[in-house]
Amino acid sequence: MILRMEKFSKKWEKTLYRMKRNKVAYLLILPFFALFFVFTVLPVISAFFYGFTYYNVFQDPIWVGLENYVKLLLYDDIYGTALKNTFIFAIITAPTGYILSLLVAWFINELPRRVRSVCVLIFYAPSISGSAYVVWKLLFSSDSYGYVNAFLIRLGLIHSPIPWFSEVDYILPLLIAVQIWMSMGTGFLSFVAGLKCVDRTLIEAGAIDGVRNRWQELWYITLPSIKPQLVFGAVLSITGAFAVGEISTNLAGSPSVRYAGHFIANHMQDYGSIRYEMGYACAIATMLFLMTLVCNKVINIVLNRTIK
Amino acid sequence: MNSLKKRTKRGKSKRVSRSLGGDIFVFTVLGMMGLFMALPLIYVISNAFKPYGELFLFPPRFLVRHPTLENFKQMGEALTGSWVPFSRYLFNTVFITVVGVVLQILIATCAAYGLSKFDFPGRNFLFGTVVYALMFPAIVTNVPTYLLFSRLHMIDTHWAVILPALQSSMGLYLMKQFMEQSLPDVLLEAARIDGAGELYIIFKIVLPLMKPAWMTLGILSIQALWNTTGGNFIYSENLKTLPVALNQIVQSGVARTGAGAAISLCMLIVPIGTFILSQNQVIETMSTSGMKE
Numbered sequence: 283m284i285l286r287m288e289k290f291s292k293k294w295e296k297t298l299y300r301m302k303r304n305k306v307a308y309l310l311i312l313p314f315f316a317l318f319f320v321f322t323v324l325p326v327i328s329a330f331f332y333g334f335t336y337y338n339v340f341q342d343p344i345w346v347g348l349e350n351y352v353k354l355l356l357y358d359d360i361y362g363t364a365l366k367n368t369f370i371f372a373i374i375t376a377p378t379g380y381i382l383s384l385l386v387a388w389f390i391n392e393l394p395r396r397v398r399s400v401c402v403l404i405f406y407a408p409s410i411s412g413s414a415y416v417v418w419k420l421l422f423s424s425d426s427y428g429y430v431n432a433f434l435i436r437l438g439l440i441h442s443p444i445p446w447f448s449e450v451d452y453i454l455p456l457l458i459a460v461q462i463w464m465s466m467g468t469g470f471l472s473f474v475a476g477l478k479c480v481d482r483t484l485i486e487a488g489a490i491d492g493v494r495n496r497w498q499e500l501w502y503i504t505l506p507s508i509k510p511q512l513v514f515g516a517v518l519s520i521t522g523a524f525a526v527g528e529i530s531t532n533l534a535g536s537p538s539v540r541y542a543g544h545f546i547a548n549h550m551q552d553y554g555s556i557r558y559e560m561g562y563a564c565a566i567a568t569m570l571f572l573m574t575l576v577c578n579k580v581i582n583i584v585l586n587r588t589i590k
Numbered sequence: 591m592n593s594l595k596k597r598t599k600r601g602k603s604k605r606v607s608r609s610l611g612g613d614i615f616v617f618t619v620l621g622m623m624g625l626f627m628a629l630p631l632i633y634v635i636s637n638a639f640k641p642y643g644e645l646f647l648f649p650p651r652f653l654v655r656h657p658t659l660e661n662f663k664q665m666g667e668a669l670t671g672s673w674v675p676f677s678r679y680l681f682n683t684v685f686i687t688v689v690g691v692v693l694q695i696l697i698a699t700c701a702a703y704g705l706s707k708f709d710f711p712g713r714n715f716l717f718g719t720v721v722y723a724l725m726f727p728a729i730v731t732n733v734p735t736y737l738l739f740s741r742l743h744m745i746d747t748h749w750a751v752i753l754p755a756l757q758s759s760m761g762l763y764l765m766k767q768f769m770e771q772s773l774p775d776v777l778l779e780a781a782r783i784d785g786a787g788e789l790y791i792i793f794k795i796v797l798p799l800m801k802p803a804w805m806t807l808g809i810l811s812i813q814a815l816w817n818t819t820g821g822n823f824i825y826s827e828n829l830k831t832l833p834v835a836l837n838q839i840v841q842s843g844v845a846r847t848g849a850g851a852a853i854s855l856c857m858l859i860v861p862i863g864t865f866i867l868s869q870n871q872v873i874e875t876m877s878t879s880g881m882k883e
Contacts, residue, residue, distance in 0.1 A: 322759065386620065468760070
């Protein structure tokens with residue numbers, strides 16, 4: 283017992299010594315982590331607690347227990363729609379964007395340096411062009427001045443213009459297309475950089491050991507070599523897909539026709555900034571937080587098992 | 591799979607080569623995707639140079655026929671015109687972007703240096719929380735942050751946009767990963783033996799050597815801040831940003847379409863231009879971005 287205590291206090295002393303020795307490090311990280319605590323950690327924790335309250339900003343929050351969650355899961359049909367839309371959206375856009383990023387990065391890897399730079403620019407540009415995706419609204423505008431409508435009419439495929447972003451059947455597919463258009467972002471750059479650094483000798487060794495074609499080379503040599511980048515890219519794709527909301531507001535309006543483009547983030551904004559039901563909005567935020575986190579963890583495990 | 595017969599090039603490298611079919615496949619896919627990616631942006635560029643008549647041509651034409659700078663002149667008039675203070679929006683966006691980017695680079699550099707080069711208790715835990723923060727969308731924190739700012743009476747100030755942007759977990763993550771691999775410990779030791787203080791080391795050694803990393807961080811935060819609308823944190827007209835003004839123009843209809851097209855192009859130039867200038871550094875930084883168990 284005494285021995286154990288001694289061990290413990292020795293360990294403690296060592297920690298204390300390490301803390302003292304690295305005093306300056308704490309000063310260095312202080313500004314960032316102070317802000318990080320205030321604007322990331324604290325909001326997540328407080329969203330969790332506000333989720334159990336009724337809070338309209340003007341009066342103090344009132345504890346209501348699980349009421350928000352019961353309403354959310356059992357009675358809020360619009361939340362059901364938002365949940366369904368978000369899942370359809372995420373299941374399509376996250377893997378598509380991810381695989382396209384990987385394939386394009388792989389395809390352009392062996393092009394000459396300058397050509398590759400131009401390709402990287404073309405594919406990466408949409409993701410950093412900010413609100414430029416609003417051009418999709420012009421391209422798909424509802425009257426016959428819209429390019430797509432004019433084009434289809436000229437081809438004789440349709441006779442009257444289609445109101446794309448106000449037509450229930452087209453809203454979600456169009457938003458998915460826009461998202462895929464913007465999905466080759468930081469993850470794509472990470473793949474490009476990772477592929478550049480794959481060890482040439484491994485590839486040559488593979489060719490000698492019986493790798494027969496490029497697809498085998500990709501599966502047995504290239505992918506395992508860039509596994510850390512693959513994990514990083516997966517995290518970004520999933521998080522990005524679940525964050526969807528703003529493009530829907532800007533392209534399909536808020537709320538969109540019959541909620542066809544309504545996502546969880548839109549639902550949260552709706553209650554948070556329009557109806558001022560902060561407790562309910564925080565319950566939605568907590569759900570979104572948990573969903574994204576669980577999804578990330580699951581995909582992480584799957585990736586780690588499949589790519590050795 | 592028609593590339594089954596092994597066609598190893600003799601000479602410089604032993605590697606399976608692509609089949610002809612594979613080559614055609616690759617370039618077709620690349621070309622089609624490239625078009626899909628580039629067309630909307632080409633449209634933005636071409637629109638900005640269209641004369642008034644072509645903007646409302648029916649049937650509409652995708653590319654400009656008789657390019658003109660008329661729209662930019664209109665934009666200039668809108669910028670200086672006294673009845674709608676566009677220069678105000680421009681100033682707001684530039685202010686938010688410049689202050690935000692500079693502060694973010696300084697704060698993230700210090701934190702990344704502390705995390706990667708000092709072995710202090712708690713550093714794995716702290717870095718772990720930053721990695722977790724990458725795994726959920728920042729929009730989750732939107733409502734509580736609003737409540738916090740309103741309690742601090744900071745709603746409707748530029749700081750409500752700048753402060754949260756300073757703690758980008760992605761920025762810190764990329765910077766720390768890069769620093770761990772590319773900043774030699776020996777150099778830091780040598781500087782310390784010569785009596786250099788930590789601030790001196792940061793400004794004279796870390797910042798110059800970590801140029802690729804902070805340029806990358808700069809790109810990411812420029813594109814976020816330059817495009818910020820202020821969300822629901824800013825509602826005074828004289829504090830609003832350029833993207834908000836742009837949206838108003840686009841929605842206000844016919845009279846300002848030309849100026850709107852020109853402003854769209856100008857909005858696009860900043861993030862894309864900065865990326866063109868720093869692409870090599872960005873790729874260099876990204877090579878260390880991987881996540882290990």
